[in-house]
Each structure stands twice: as C-alpha cells, then as structure tokens.
Amino acid sequence: MTIRDLHGHSLSGANAAAAEHFDAACALLRCYRGDPLAAAMAALEQAPRMTMAHVLVAYLNLLGTEPAGLAAARDAQARAAMLPADEREALHVRAAGCLAQGRWHEAGRVLEDLSIRYPHDLLALQVGHQVDFFTGRSRMLRDRIARAESHWHEGMPGHHAVLAMLAFGLEETADYARAERLGRRSVELEPHDGWGWHAVAHVLEMQGRRSEGIAWLRRDSAHWSEGSFFAVHNWWHLALFHLGLDQLDEVFTLLDERVLGTASPVVLDMIDASALLWRLQLRGVPVGERWQALATRWAAASEGSAYAFNDFHAMLAFVGADRMADARRLLEAQREALQQAGDNAAFLRDVGHPATLAIHDFALGRHAEAARRLREVRPVAHRFGGSHAQRDLIDLTLIEAARRGGDAALADALQRERAFVRRG
Numbered sequence: 301m302t303i304r305d306l307h308g309h310s311l312s313g314a315n316a317a318a319a320e321h322f323d324a325a326c327a328l329l330r331c332y333r334g335d336p337l338a339a340a341m342a343a344l345e346q347a348p349r350m351t352m353a354h355v356l357v358a359y360l361n362l363l364g365t366e367p368a369g370l371a372a373a374r375d376a377q378a379r380a381a382m383l384p385a386d387e388r389e390a391l392h393v394r395a396a397g398c399l400a401q402g403r404w405h406e407a408g409r410v411l412e413d414l415s416i417r418y419p420h421d422l423l424a425l426q427v428g429h430q431v432d433f434f435t436g437r438s439r440m441l442r443d444r445i446a447r448a449e450s451h452w453h454e455g456m457p458g459h460h461a462v463l464a465m466l467a468f469g470l471e472e473t474a475d476y477a478r479a480e481r482l483g484r485r486s487v488e489l490e491p492h493d494g495w496g497w498h499a500v501a502h503v504l505e506m507q508g509r510r511s512e513g514i515a516w517l518r519r520d521s522a523h524w525s526e527g528s529f530f531a532v533h534n535w536w537h538l539a540l541f542h543l544g545l546d547q548l549d550e551v552f553t554l555l556d557e558r559v560l561g562t563a564s565p566v567v568l569d570m571i572d573a574s575a576l577l578w579r580l581q582l583r584g585v586p587v588g589e590r591w592q593a594l595a596t597r598w599a600a601a602s603e604g605s606a607y608a609f610n611d612f613h614a615m616l617a618f619v620g621a622d623r624m625a626d627a628r629r630l631l632e633a634q635r636e637a638l639q640q641a642g643d644n645a646a647f648l649r650d651v652g653h654p655a656t657l658a659i660h661d662f663a664l665g666r667h668a669e670a671a672r673r674l675r676e677v678r679p680v681a682h683r684f685g686g687s688h689a690q691r692d693l694i695d696l697t698l699i700e701a702a703r704r705g706g707d708a709a710l711a712d713a714l715q716r717e718r719a720f721v722r723r724g
Contacts, residue, residue, distance in 0.1 A: 306457050307420040311352050312384045318347035325356060326423055330461040332494040332530035336360060351389050354380035356423070358396040363430050365607045366567055374400045388418050395427070402606075402642025404435050412444060419448035422458045429465045434607070435643070436682035436691075442469030460489035464496035471502045472688060479503050491523040494530035501537040505689050508722035513541035529566070535559055536572035540689070543579060551580070560590055565597055567610055574598075574613040575693055577620060582700045587620075595621035602630060605637035607644055608652025609685040615656045619663035627660055651677045651684035655694060662697065667705035674698040675710075 303314040306323045314322065325339035337360045343353040358376040361369035377396040385393055391414040398407035411428035414421060425448055432440040445466040452462045467483035470476075480503045486496030497517065504513035517524070517538045525531040535558035542550040555561070560573045573594050580587050595617040602614045611634060618627040634653045638645050644652075658673035674694055681691045695714065702711040 305352075307422060309388060309418065309421060310386055311350060312386060312389055313349035313351050314343070314347045314353070318343040318350050318353065321346060322350070322353055322356065327458070329360070330422065330426065330458055330495075331490065331492045331528070333492055333528040349383055351380050351383040351385045352392065352423075354383070355389070355392045355396050358400065359423075359427050362396070362399045363427065364566065364568060365434065365610055367601065367604070367606050370400070370606070388414065388421060392424065395424075399431070402644055404431055404643040407431055408435060408437070408440065412440075415444060415448055419451040420456075422461060425465065426461065429469070432469075433687070434609070434685045436685045438469070438472040438682060438688075440469075442466065442473045442475075445469055454489070460486045460493050460496065463489070464493050464499055467499035468495060468502065471499055471506065474506075476503050476507060487523075491520065492528070494524050494528050494534065497524040498530065498534055498537070501534060502687065502689055505537060505540060506722075508544070510541040510544040514538065514545075517541070532559055532562060532564060532566075532569040532572055536576060537689075539576055540579075543576075548585065551576075555580075555590070560594060563593065563597070565601065567601055570594065570597055570601065570617075571610065571613040571690075574616040574620075575690065578616045578693060579696065581620060582696055591617055591620035595623050595626065599623070599626050603633070605630070605633040605644065605648065605652075607685075608634070608647035608656075611648075611652055612656050612659065612684070615659045619659060624663075627663070631656065631660065647684040651681050655681070655684070658701070659697070662701055667701045668707070669705075671698055671701040671705050671707060671710070674701060 303311045303316060303319045305311055305319060311319050311322065321339050321343035325336040325343065328334040328336040328339060337357065340353055340356045340360060343350055347353065354376045358373045358380065361373035361376065377393065377400050380393045381397065391410055395407045395410040398410060408428060408431040411424050411431065414424045415428060418424065425445060428444050429441060432444060445462060449462060449466055452459050463482045463486035467479045467486060470479035470482065480500055483496050483499035483503065486493050500516055501513060504516060517534060524534050535554055539551050539554040539559060555576055559576055562569065564570065577587050577590060598614040598617045602611065605611050611630060615627060615630055618630065634648055634656060638648050638653065654673045654677050658670040661670040661673065674697060678694055678698060681694050699711050699714045
C-alpha cells in the first residue's frame with residue numbers, strides 16, 4: 301500500500317506511523333512553533349528509510365542559517381540521496397543538496413519547478429518562500445505562492461499558511477491592502493500562524509501605523525508567542541512600533557524581557573537583538589552593558605562567514621561592545637569567503653562586505669566613509685536577504701552617518717524621502 305502525506309503525495313519508505321509524525325512536523329513548521337525537528341526524527345524512528353523525513357531534517361537544519369546545523373543537514377541530505385524517491389521527492393533531495401552547498405538561488409529554482417508541478421506540496425512552497433526571503437527576492441516571495449494559490453481553498457489542511465505566505469509576499473511588493481486582508485484571514489483560520497501575524501505586522505510597520513501595530517500584536521500575544529520559535533521576531537516588531545512612538549520604557553521592557561533577555565543563541569534571534577540595540581544607539585539612547593553578552597553570543601556563532609546578512613548584524617554587536625578584535629576577525633572571514641564557492645560570495649560582494657565595513661567605519665568615527673559605502677549598497681541591499689523592515693537599518697545608519705559626516709543635505713533629503721514613503 302502506498303503511504304501518502306496529508307495532501308496526497310506519496311512518501312517513499314514510510315509507514316503509517318512515520319507519515320503521521322511527518323505530517324505533524326510539517327504542521328508545526330507551518331506555524332513556526334513547537335519542535336518540528338523532534339517530530340521529523342520520530343518519523344525516522346518509525347521508518348529509517350523514509351526519504352522525505354530525511355529531507356525535512358535537512359531543511360530544518362538549514363533554514364535557520366545556523367553554522368552548527370550544516371553538518372547535520374548535509375548528513376541528512378546524503379542519506380536521502382541514497383534512498384528511493386519519486387519525481388517530487390527527487391526534486392526535494394536536489395533542493396536540499398543545493399542549500400547544503402550554499403547554492404541558494406539554484407535551490408529556489410528547483411523548488412519553483414517543484415511547486416509548478418505539485419502546487420499542493422506545501423513544504424516545497426514554504427521552503428521556497430524562505431529561500432526567497434534569505435535571497436531578498438521580493439517578487440518571488442509573492443509570485444511563488446500566487447502561482448499555487450488557485451489550487452487551494454478553505455478547508456484544505458494548511459490553507460492558512462498559503463494565505464500567510466502570500467500576505468508577506470504582497471507586503472514585500474507594496475500591495476499593502478491585499479497583504480493585510482490575507483494576513484488577517486490566515487490568523488482567523490489558524491490563530492497560531494506566526495507568519496500570518498508577522499505579515500500583518502510588516503504591513504503596519506511599512507505604513508507607519510504604529511498604534512495599530514501595537515494593538516494588533518498585543519491583541520492575543522499568547523497565540524503567536526507561546527511555544528513559537530518565531531516569537532522573538534514578533535516581539536521585535538512590537539518593540540519597533542513602540543520605538544516609533546518614542547515609548548522607550550516599553551521598548552526596554554521588551555528588549556530586556558523578550559528580545560535580548562532570552563539570551564537565545566539562535567542566530568535569527570540575535571539578529572533582532574542587534575538591530576534593536578543599534579536603532580537605540582543611533583538615536584543616542586544609552587543601552588548600558590547590553591551589547592556585551594550579545595557580542596559574546598555572536599562570537600561563538602560567527603567563526604566564519606556563512607551568510608552575509610548575519611555578518612552585518614554580528615558586526616553591530618562587536619562594535620557596540622567595543623570588541624574590535626572580533627570585528628577585524630569577521631572582516632577577514634568575509635574576505636576569505638569572497639573567494640569561496642556558493643552564493644554567499646555574491647551576497648558579500650554586492651552588499652554584505654561593504655555594508656559590514658561601513659558599520660566598522662561608523663564605529664571608528666569615519667562617518668563620511670561609512671555614508672559613502674552605504675549609499676553604494678542601498679539600491680541593491682535586497683541582494684543579501686532580509687525584509688524591507690530589516691534592511692531599513694541601512695537607511696537609518698546612512699542618515700546618521702551623513703549627519704555626523706557633515707552632509708546635512710543628504711541626511712535631510714533621506715529623511716524627507718522616508719516621510720513620503722511612509723505616507724503611502
């Protein structure tokens with residue numbers, strides 16, 4: 301008897317118990333909560349030769365951009381490659397292999413082809429969506445999901461996730477009204493969908509609707525935070541709304557209790573901590589010794605340069621904590637990575653290395669040089685990944701660097717531009 305997943309796709313090497321654990325893992329991943337890796341490993345305990353369970357383990361170790369997860373991901377992908385696979389599964393194995401070798405763009409194209417042929421493969425849609433995020437391809441964040449959307453309808457398992465992903469893609473392509481509508485609907489269908497909450501938060505951030513953003517995220521924070529490995533990022537969004545209203549007491553409470561205070565060693569959480577502290581520092585707000593522990597965590601996680609976007613945020617922590625030896629070590633690691641294979645070399649060349657150098661210049665008081673570098677990368681900053689809201693840090697730093705470097709006209713022009721864009 302052929303064992304199939306929740307959406308009717310065959311699962312080579314699986315039995316009924318393993319398929320149940322696999323579906324549970326995918327459901328947890330769709331909401332960014334719980335422990336999908338444990339569920340995937342439970343599937344393998346039931347069926348060690350289940351190809352898609354090995355693929356899922358690989359994906360879960362890759363999508364956090366954690367250097368420590370790379371070896372486990374490569375091992376899982378290699379195991380999957382030795383097992384039977386149908387056409388769909390073989391494409392997944394190939395995509396995981398591309399990711400494990402740092403070939404982000406190729407992985408995205410393989411998953412694009414997979415989703416065109418199998419639009420109900422929600423794992424392919426979700427992993428592809430995350431690849432588009434990490435490579436900064438805002439149009440594909442929308443289009444990858446838009447192509448599959450007509451194949452889905454309410455009542456289908458996981459439909460909420462399709463709406464949430466499409467909402468975020470629409471937000472990143474500035475279709476804010478549709479993005480907000482679909483994001484809110486995804487949360488109505490599944491209140492634990494952290495990506496749906498996140499998509500609406502992005503809409504409200506980009507439109508400067510800060511009070512509404514606070515109301516949105518505080519409406520039912522338990523649903524998007526409890527048990528969620530995406531919680532820190534949504535707390536970060538809430539802190540940004542309060543920061544935009546100059547409510548610094550609330551910002552520091554969130555920073556100390558929800559963002560920085562978790563002492564999370566997870567790279568994506570550390571990115572949020574760096575970004576929030578740097579925003580405060582740009583405003584001239586004293587942050588005390590908060591940089592120190594964060595910089596220590598970054599030092600443990602950034603021995604080399606695996607992903608340029610992470611490097612940029614590690615540099616913020618190193619210079620914030622005045623750990624200039626770590627800052628120099630990071631720049632050297634980037635120079636070495638520029639010579640290596642994989643897409644990170646391009647991420648570094650186009651944006652990551654000059655942007656990280658700019659932060660180093662800023663810390664050393666070379667503000668005019670920092671502004672020059674940031675002006676060059678600003679038009680193409682999407683090429684090293686992240687969202688518009690995250691990359692806004694480049695603009696904010698450029699404005700302050702221009703002001704401190706004596707180019708008040710540039711700083712004023714950029715501020716007027718920001719005001720215009722936020723007015724919609």
